[in-house]
Amino acid sequence: MNGWRRRGSEVRKRGYRHTVRLLKSYLHPVDPDPAFSRRLEDLCQGLGADDLLVAESEPAGYFSGRRGMIIGGAVFSALPFLGVAAYAINKHLARRRAVALGV
């Protein structure tokens, strides 16, 4: 055999049809391991699926909307303090300004 077949005394090469037959006998539906099927089924249903959805889809949809609110809130909360700081710095600089008299 070995891809070659004997016909009488001569050895002939196997043809295209043999390759097709071989391929058809080789390729066939394969059943996964039952334990794997059960594990994946458990993962896909009920709480497993919910956990996964929260873990993978929420960062994009949920936090991207919230992020802007959090940053905006922080900036606006800091504004009065920034104003007070600016006022104090201005006063401090004005007090230290030297003015030459009688020149």
Next chain:
Amino acid sequence: MSLEKGGDGGRELCHEDGALVQQAREKREAFEALYTKYLRKVYTYVYYRVGNAEDAEDITESVFLHALVHLDRYQDRGVPFSAWLLRIAHNLVANWHRSASRKRPVSLEAAEGLHDQGLSPEEAVERAEEIRRLREALASLPEERQQVLILRYAEGMRHREIGQVMGKSAGAVKVLVHRSLVSLHRRLSEKEEEKR
């Protein structure tokens, strides 16, 4: 091999899947029906592409989890849900192959004892050797050709269905199947000649 016409059976199947997907979007537990229906199909495809059960399980798991998370992205525009799943599987398998660390020989351990009914020990050995050469020849084909042969012969899909997975017309798929078979035969013959 004949060119299949688009029948009502396929359309009904597509609508049935559409209903299941809609249910799964509203209630995630309903995804189980889709999972049960397509697990074997996805696993078979992945198994023949990666060549071992362990990686096939990992990738199959990723396919279903990916589908579950991105179920909202699936749009029923005449493309069956199975074709969408197989596209995801194809992309994940392509990523797997791209990883240099995973370039190892295809083993396909379970395929060793295929269809050896009633063979003598000598014939069984020759058969196993023949299958090994076939496997190597198949693995040496370009990705697209491996894909089309697996979908056609392992999944038993029609040309039109394969076209939906690969984004080609049924006619183009038919030509591709033929070319892939010719290419496979040529490579197999080369391997046999090398052995002689």
